Amino acid sequence: MKLVVQVKLLPTPTQAVALEATLHACNEAATWVSRIAFERDVKKNFALRKLTYGAVKFRWGLGAQAAQHVIKKTCDAYATLRSNLKAGNYGGPGSKRYRRVTEKPVVFRSEGAQPYDDRMLSWQIRERTVSIWTVEGRVKNLAFTADPEQLARLALYRQGESDLLCRDGMWFLIATCEVPEAALKTEPVDFLGVDLGIVNIAATSDGEIMAGRELNRARVRDRDLRRKLQKKNTPSAKRRLKKRRRKEARRAKDVNHKIAKRLVVEAERTGRGIALEDLTGIRERVRLRKPQRATHSSWAFAQLGAFIAYKARKAGVPVVYVDPAYTSRTCAECGHVDKANRASQAWFACRSCGFVDHADRNGARNIQARGAELWRRGAPSTAPAPPRQRQGGAGRKRGVTASGALVVQAEEP
16 A cells, blocks of 8 residues: 655755755746646646657756656646546536636646655665755755654655655655555454544544543634634734644644554454444535534544544454444444433433443444444445545645645654
């Protein structure tokens, strides 16, 4: 399976200037190539290379490999844009979003990611340095930092291209690794049921609650601060909102990584599989009161599911997705289904047998039982492959992804 490792570069001021000049030149060239591709409607790699390769090398002083990567990056952006349009991700042909992305060429941010192959970039893992091509010449002994696990993954499994990326004034290299999957455990002793919710992000059939009220208090504070900043609507408030958005996204990603890791480690340790709810389309199906809508829609449950899936595939832990219908109303002891069984948000009290339990744990036990039954009937592990994702470039500008694989941060908990 493909994962990518993100390592942080530690450039000197001189090296940072060279890296910045390189990204600016490459992305300026990519924007020009994009305009040529749009005006002449030529968006295939080799055809576009005939039109732009010489000019890219001459005008921006790029090397042969860098010029080819600039052209290929542009073609990839348009290919993904076509896929998103076909999938309806920008609405119908007459919608405002659809027109906005189709009536003008793709524009690349000045600090968007730039791909590097092994001719332009060499790794010295033991010394924790890289040698990298820039428009100002080859920069050698450029230091980077990563934890031992990520260094080992780089040394053993790195393949293909790496991306140079600048984010919030910090420099990163994102390297693709082809990591072998563990053999899937075909005879799990049982399943670990996981109930996903609004108040408690995840609760297991073992009774463990992950990311509960303490996290929600922080989310409420963040939401109140966003509301105040949006009311101000000043340039400084907008800048702060942008920083807050990135900070909240980083925290949510960190929490999701920790939850996924704990679930997979526990399932692997006890020889069990993982049973999850199939929440596809839940936001369209569920109708909530207005105060609950922001809380319900503000957590990245799809990201959490993707993290559980790829960590489970890497560990060989089977994952099954079950129908979530009535799991919160069904008694895990006697199977009685009644809306009145849900005494409150936190507690479940069966009207038939009198069984009392935490509501999320009861729901997780029902998910566990359904997962075990599905597996007994021969259902395969349905853990999906990691979603393809790319950092920087046009993907940051317009939500377009070109190529790559799921990002695993070097600082992953």
